[in-house]
Amino acid sequence: MIEIRVTKRQGAFRLDIDATLPFRGICGLIGPSGSGKSSLFSILAGHDRPDEGVIRADGRTLFDSAAGIDVPPAQRGIGLVFQDGLLFPHLSVRRNLLYGARPGAAARLESLSEALGLSGLLGRRPGRLSGGERQRVAIGRALMAEPRLLLLDEPVSALDPALREDVLGLLETLHAQTGTPMIYISHAPEEIRRLANIVVTLNNGAVADISHHPSPYLRGHTAVPSDMLKAG
Ligand SMILES: Nc1ncnc2c1ncn2[C@@H]1O[C@H](COP(=O)(O)OP(=O)(O)OP(=O)(O)O)[C@@H](O)[C@H]1O
Numbered sequence: 001m002i003e004i005r006v007t008k009r010q011g012a013f014r015l016d017i018d019a020t021l022p023f024r025g026i027c028g029l030i031g032p033s034g035s036g037k038s039s040l041f042s043i044l045a046g047h048d049r050p051d052e053g054v055i056r057a058d059g060r061t062l063f064d065s066a067a068g069i070d071v072p073p074a075q076r077g078i079g080l081v082f083q084d085g086l087l088f089p090h091l092s093v094r095r096n097l098l099y100g101a102r103p104g105a106a107a108r109l110e111s112l113s114e115a116l117g118l119s120g121l122l123g124r125r126p127g128r129l130s131g132g133e134r135q136r137v138a139i140g141r142a143l144m145a146e147p148r149l150l151l152l153d154e155p156v157s158a159l160d161p162a163l164r165e166d167v168l169g170l171l172e173t174l175h176a177q178t179g180t181p182m183i184y185i186s187h188a189p190e191e192i193r194r195l196a197n198i199v200v201t202l203n204n205g206a207v208a209d210i211s212h213h214p215s216p217y218l219r220g221h222t223a224v225p226s227d228m229l230k231a232g
Contacts, residue, residue, distance in 0.1 A: 002149070002181075006043055006053030006063070015039050015050075015205045021198060023058045023149070026175060026182045028196030028213065030189075035202040037185045041153050044183070045080055046073035057149060079142030079180075083154040085135040087126040093137050094122040101144040108144060115177070116140045116170065132163030136170060143174070150182045156191065168194060 001023055008015045015036045021027055029037050042048035044055065046062065049070060055063040057078075062071045087096045097109060097118075113119045116136045126134055135155060142150060152171075156164040168191065175182060186192055192199060192213065201209040 001056070001058070003054065003056040004040075004044070006050035006055060008039065008043065008048070008050045010039065013039075013205060015043075017053075017202075017205075017207060019200060019207045019210060021200070021210070022181075024179065024181050025197040026171075026184055026195045028192035028199040029183055029185045029202065030187070030192060030199060031202035031208070033187075036205045037202055038153060039205075040202070041151055041183075041185060044151060045078055046071060046076050077145075077148040079145060079147030079150045081135075081138050081142050081150065081152040081155045083158050085131070085138035085155075085158075087134060087137055087141075089126050091125070092122065093118060093124050093126070093129070096126065096137055097122075097140050097144055099141065101141075102146070105144050105146075108146075112140055112143060115174070130163065131159050132166050135159060135163075135167050139167070139170065139174070143178075143180075147180065150180050151185075152182060153185045154187065155184075157187065171195065 002021045004020075005018050006015065013034075013036070017036075017040060029040070031037055039048065043050050050063060050065065052065045053063065054061070054065070061067070061069050062076050063069060088099060091099065094109070097113070098106060113122060116139065118133070118136060118140060121129065121133060126137070129137065139155070156167045159167060171182070172195065174180070184191070184195060196213050199211050199213045200207060
């Protein structure tokens with residue numbers, strides 16, 4: 001389970017989230033612009049600190065204001081992928097993949113590069129990659145740390161439709177191979193329909209709805225019992 005009960009005030013905006021989600025499958029996080037999706041993303045990643053509350057993932061407390069627990073981002077076991085596939089421009093694909101990875105991760109480089117279709121690109125710098133290739137490297141870098149949870153913030157919105165299709169297909173394959181749960185922010189209903197088996201809708205800083213969403217990909221093999229879903 002992922003248990004999220006947090007509040008945070010940002011100027012006039014107040015985030016007040018109370019949700020329990022299964023620690024598996026792909027959770028689509030949607031809502032109007034300004035509803036708090038990115039704010040929640042930063043809080044889960046540990047880049048922003050809630051005013052109060054608790055975050056637990058698969059039995060592990062990541063944040064608990066009352067107990068004074070605030071696990072640093074690098075120790076949360078959470079991989080992050082952003083819209084623009086942030087990479088170090090002066091480092092090769094190989095060094096981007098290895099940057100910040102755990103000692104011993106180099107052994108994973110080959111199989112991961114193969115799975116991501118990056119084997120022939122390891123010596124290149126990001127400036128000589130297409131947008132889709134850059135985004136695949138960004139996903140690879142997030143996976144090098146063997147995260148227990150992957151957070152993706154509009155990972156394909158900057159790509160043209162063909163590349164978008166590539167990356168979405170890759171995410172489906174990765175999920176099938178690793179089973180790593182994902183939280184996927186998007187404005188695009190077709191991406192959510194395709195990938196997500198649970199959809200959390202935010203509105204004005206709060207959870208407005210949590211519903212099952214039988215994506216064509218996940219339907220049938222990641223059924224989630226309704227008693228595992230709870231919106232506060
Ligand atoms: N540091 C900050 N200080 C004050 N207000 C902030 C800060 N960061 C975000 N906000 C406000 O918090 C609200 C939620 O923003 P957030 O970026 O989380 O929304 P979002 O759902 O991700 O939007 P979008 O879909 O446009 O990316 C907005 O009203 C925003 O202006």
